[in-house]
Amino acid sequence: MTTPRRDRRGSGGAALLIGVIALVVVAVGIVTRVSSSGGPHGAGSTHRGVPAVPPLPTNTLVATGPALRFGEPVAATTAATRVVAATVWLPTTAVVETWQRTGTEGWSAPRQLLPTGFHRGYDPSVAALSDGTVVVSSGVDLAVRPYCIDAGSVAVQRIDPSGPSTPVLVDDERGSTGFDDRPTVAAGSGTQVWVGWSHGTAADACDLVGQHDQIMVSVSADGGRRFGRPFTIATPGANFGVQIAPTGPGHAEIAWAESFPSGLYRILVAQITDSHLVGPPTVVGSGTALPAHLPGASFPSFTLPSLTLIDGRPALTWASWINSRAVIDLALPATSGSGWRRLTIPPAAGHDDLLPTLGTLSNGTTLLLNAVHRRTTDSVAYEIRAVGTSSTAAGIARSGARTIAGGGPGPAFRELGESLQIATDPAATTTGLVVASAQASRLETAVWTP
Numbered sequence: 001m002t003t004p005r006r007d008r009r010g011s012g013g014a015a016l017l018i019g020v021i022a023l024v025v026v027a028v029g030i031v032t033r034v035s036s037s038g039g040p041h042g043a044g045s046t047h048r049g050v051p052a053v054p055p056l057p058t059n060t061l062v063a064t065g066p067a068l069r070f071g072e073p074v075a076a077t078t079a080a081t082r083v084v085a086a087t088v089w090l091p092t093t094a095v096v097e098t099w100q101r102t103g104t105e106g107w108s109a110p111r112q113l114l115p116t117g118f119h120r121g122y123d124p125s126v127a128a129l130s131d132g133t134v135v136v137s138s139g140v141d142l143a144v145r146p147y148c149i150d151a152g153s154v155a156v157q158r159i160d161p162s163g164p165s166t167p168v169l170v171d172d173e174r175g176s177t178g179f180d181d182r183p184t185v186a187a188g189s190g191t192q193v194w195v196g197w198s199h200g201t202a203a204d205a206c207d208l209v210g211q212h213d214q215i216m217v218s219v220s221a222d223g224g225r226r227f228g229r230p231f232t233i234a235t236p237g238a239n240f241g242v243q244i245a246p247t248g249p250g251h252a253e254i255a256w257a258e259s260f261p262s263g264l265y266r267i268l269v270a271q272i273t274d275s276h277l278v279g280p281p282t283v284v285g286s287g288t289a290l291p292a293h294l295p296g297a298s299f300p301s302f303t304l305p306s307l308t309l310i311d312g313r314p315a316l317t318w319a320s321w322i323n324s325r326a327v328i329d330l331a332l333p334a335t336s337g338s339g340w341r342r343l344t345i346p347p348a349a350g351h352d353d354l355l356p357t358l359g360t361l362s363n364g365t366t367l368l369l370n371a372v373h374r375r376t377t378d379s380v381a382y383e384i385r386a387v388g389t390s391s392t393a394a395g396i397a398r399s400g401a402r403t404i405a406g407g408g409p410g411p412a413f414r415e416l417g418e419s420l421q422i423a424t425d426p427a428a429t430t431t432g433l434v435v436a437s438a439q440a441s442r443l444e445t446a447v448w449t450p
Contacts, residue, residue, distance in 0.1 A: 051386040057446035073432030076423035080132030085124040096121035119143040137185035148206040152179035188246035196242035296375035298411035326352035341395030359422025362450040378410030408437030
């Protein structure tokens with residue numbers, strides 16, 4: 001028996017129908033900027049004590065709509081422009097829309113990121129390039145069946161102050177026997193743009209994560225206008241949702257999740273050099289994945305890693321299921337120069353912590369962002385912490401949590417999303433948020449400036 005993929009239609013009954021969804025383990029990318037010299041623009045934070053609580057961001061309203069309208073938000077800021085993207089559930093379909101703001105101007109009207117010939121979009125990701133351009137990726141398909149991904153393909157669009165370009169297909173699966181899902185985009189050295197996704201066979205197109213899903217990666221050398229031939233990272237099991245942290249020309253750290261029918265997961269990390277793996281993947285974490293629906297939740301939940309760089313080395317976080325609670329797992333590079341320091345952060349009583357995500361503030365602080373679900377009200381808030389490696393015996397230092405946004409009682413989401421995302425640029429550190437209740441949905445940005 002197979003498990004259907006998420007309902008991308010956005011029909012009025014989607015919040016109830018999504019209850020049939022079973023367990024999934026996925027991974028999605030976090031944008032990690034790389035300097036023009038090829039060194040990682042990552043956090044270099046080693047603390048001897050408890051780090052300070054991060055400052056509050058500036059939250060800005062982008063768009064409003066009825067309940068269940070927005071999900072899967074991402075955002076990026078450059079010196080030239082600010083871009084937000086989200087999956088928008090319209091009356092008959094779902095599509096990725098983008099908004100843009102330049103200087104003191106207001107937000108543009110929403111624009112659909114949908115190449116000619118496709119009818120549905122989902123799973124946006126964003127990257128800020130060194131020339132001030134923002135690149136947005138999206139999964140797109142033909143919307144033939146509501147719970148299946150028919151001819152699922154990967155599209156990207158460049159957005160600069162003059163507006164969006166015509167979408168480019170990184171991988172076009174129309175007429176093939178396979179499909180793509182959950183793409184991610186990352187900015188590399190100079191004009192390099194990396195895109196990764198999960199590729200499955202047609203037999204698995206209606207499964208939430210196909211038994212044969214494999215990770216694929218493609219690289220552009222001209223800022224996302226054209227992409228090279230994709231290469232496959234062949235590993236056993238169901239592999240889903242790669243994320244990429246470029247470390248230099250042709251070099252990147254990558255991470256993804258491998259799931260099993262038993263409900264267990266493994267978090268894998270590997271290095272890529274010139275379209276080849278450098279040795280076998282490393283298992284950074286394993287355990288029991290979150291249940292498809294958390295207690296009191298009207299939307300699906302996911303176990304998936306996020307990836308950033310600390311001193312040029314991979315740092316990861318993900319949510320897992322321990323003692324009937326959704327907890328945050330951290331794996332930060334050990335100060336010894338090899339391996340990881342690990343920490344589990346439990347939620348407050350009556351809450352579950354979801355979608356933990358790592359990024360970097362301009363002062364070098366490693367920022368941990370996550371969603372918080374309250375079981376009794378089905379409401380979702382967002383909070384931040386500062387984290388870093390430590391010379392103490394514990395190995396990881398963290399600040400207290402600070403709430404940066406909070407919604408009202410649900411149901412408020414068709415999909416909260418597979419992950420949050422933090423985009424780091426010299427101009428600002430930015431994330432997209434959906435703040436919602438059973439009555440309304442707000443798409444916002446949260447921005448930390450130097």
